[in-house]
Amino acid sequence: MSASDPVLSAPTPGDSASVAVIGAGPAGLFAALRLAEAGRRVRVFDRMAAPARKFLMAGASGLNLTNAEPLDRFLDRYGPARAVLEPALRAFPPEALRRWAEALGQPCFTGSSGRVFPEAMKASPLLRAWLRRLTALGVRFSPRHDWLGWAGDALRFATPEGEVTCRPDATLLALGGASWSRLGSDGQWARFFSPGDLTGFRPSNCGFLPDWSEAESLRREGDILKTVTLRFDGATTQGDLTFTRHGVEGAPLYALSPRIRDAIARDGAAILRLDLRPGLDEAAIAARLGRVRPRESLANRLRKGAALTPPARAVLLAGVAPDGPLDVADPASLARRIKSAALRLVAPEPLDRAISTAGGLRFDALDEDFMLRDRPGVFAAGEMLDWEAPTGGYLLQACFSTGHAAAAAISAWLDRAS
Ligand SMILES: Cc1cc2nc3c(=O)[nH]c(=O)nc-3n(C[C@H](O)[C@H](O)[C@H](O)COP(=O)(O)OP(=O)(O)OC[C@H]3O[C@@H](n4cnc5c(N)ncnc54)[C@H](O)[C@@H]3O)c2cc1C
CATH class of the missing domain: 3.50.50.60 (FAD/NAD(P)-binding domain)
Known part of the structure; x- marks a missing residue:
């Protein structure tokens, strides 16, 4: 030197x-x-x-x-x-x-x-x-x-x-x-x-913040959605999503992150669609839900009829504005929502946490x-x-x-x- x-x-x-x-x-x-x-x-x-x-x-x-x-x-x-x-x-x-x-x-x-x-x-x-x-x-x-x-x-x-x-x-x-x-x-x-x-x-290859309250984020921390299909803006990915204190993360979300990031920058929020039971089509899920006794609690019906885990049930029931109220008594309505649950994302996680x-x-x-x-x-x-x-x-x-x-x-x- x-x-x-x-x-x-x-x-x-x-x-x-x-x-x-x-x-x-x-x-x-x-x-x-x-x-x-x-x-x-x-x-x-x-x-x-x-x-x-x-x-x-x-x-x-x-x-x-x-x-x-x-x-x-x-x-x-x-x-x-x-x-x-x-x-x-x-x-x-x-x-x-x-x-x-x-x-x-x-x-x-x-x-x-x-x-x-x-x-x-x-x-x-x-x-x-x-x-x-x-x-x-x-x-x-x-x-x-x-x-x-x-x-x-x-x-x-x-x-x-x-x-x-x-x-x-x-x-x-x-x-x-x-x-x-x-x-x-x-x-x-x-x-x-x-x-x-x-x-x-x-941020690229990054997680996102859902529009959940802090209390809800803390409740969800550590939850994993196993093998879900994600859809956004015509693109589809599949894999596991993890909820952390900071938001939601995981490889299938990283792959969509440039599109989601740019949509949030443009529109203020982005609706990510989740198929919570990718292995079954909507009609099959509705039929299975229809076979569970209506007297059972909603959680039990979703578990027995659609094999939804607690994190998947939480995402399903959180619901967001564009989908309107969910008719929980109607198997067809539940099945439709299971195949296309909405997660409203309002910001990328901070740049310093991004993979790239x-x-x-x-x-x-x-x-x-x-x-x-x-x-x-x-x-x-x-x-x-x-x-x-x-x-x-x-x-x-x-x-x-x-x-x-x-x-x-x-x-x-x-x-x-x-
Ligand atoms: C958790 C994680 C997992 C990843 N896994 C993969 C993977 O499996 N596959 C893959 O393809 N990519 C992966 N990546 C991305 C990959 O690591 C990066 O894209 C890659 O390291 C970038 O290489 P680079 O040499 O350009 O920069 P960097 O690796 O970031 O190196 C830049 C260097 O410049 C130095 N520097 C910066 N500013 C200054 C300065 N002012 N003065 C002196 N030195 C400075 C830094 O200290 C650093 O050592 C991962 C990233 C993360 C965070």
Whole structure:
């Protein structure tokens, strides 16, 4: 870092150019690896004491590294960002990521819906092997370096020893999104860019708050709706929903979250439709309910006739305005509601709780090589860019692929500049 720093000091004849990578998440560490393999002198900076905190957290519930579905379908998962991400995803596709993990001693398997996981399930064995490789290639790591933007063309960092600056030959920013700030990614980097270069951060793959009172939320906390079908705006998903103190969460809801989030922003609320008995059609449920003695309590009739659990009964009976009153004596009316119960959602959960972040650095602030148009030699990759995708391995894959593409572009740019 100082003038005597062997990595970032001015290159001497015969030395390769120096690259600063800021952000030691998967995007930054993968770019660092590619750059070091290309013979560049690389130093990775991060504000945290240890690298890849969010990547390690991603492994806590099974590291879904990528997805083995056909590439064209895979690319569609990025919605409007497909066009800008496609070259990077094709240059380093899911199969290449899997092979790379396997070459680092982490065999992978393909699970349901094409999801690819390392057999170890956790991120730590892969990260350890990766860091060993970086060290062997001479990549250096500067922890506790909080990037503070630029002073002219120098990078500024706050460190425990005070502020330091450096002038690498090229820089990669891989600063992540704006959720799970305790793991290092808080989106504060946005203040070093002009507003026109940014799209506002929004939660993605997030839970939502139903329009329930606080008392109701506390009563529901811990409830799980098992294997329900969710419908919103023409899209359908299936799986488990969990009610927490903060709202309702779960993979099938995350998959709908961009649509629901945008509908709430537009209309103030969104009605999510739940099929509480996806295995039975409406007529079959009505017939079963009709066979239960009418003298039984409503809870018993719903349990015996439709096998509804207490959390499912609570959602069914909460009812919301557009559906009007429920005729609980009428099996047909109950069956109709069971197949299309309404949950009114009024806000996404806070951004910091989201699995990922929409918004960030706009692609039109970058050229096709991920280089900032107004800062030659400064590149960006990973979740800090303005794209979003569902869970299922698409998030990490785009971080690796953009890290790979930015590293190749940095090397080419340095070659041209030398
Ligand atoms: C609970 C959870 C589970 C997940 N599971 C999966 C999964 O199974 N599959 C999947 O595909 N995705 C998953 N994700 C998402 C995935 O982890 C992220 O998309 C990915 O880590 C983003 O990589 P990145 O390198 O762009 O940024 P990050 O991993 O966020 O890394 C950015 C780095 O930059 C550093 N930084 C930020 N600002 C500064 C600054 N000013 N100065 C210095 N350093 C700074 C941070 O400390 C951090 O180390 C999960 C996320 C969460 C929260």
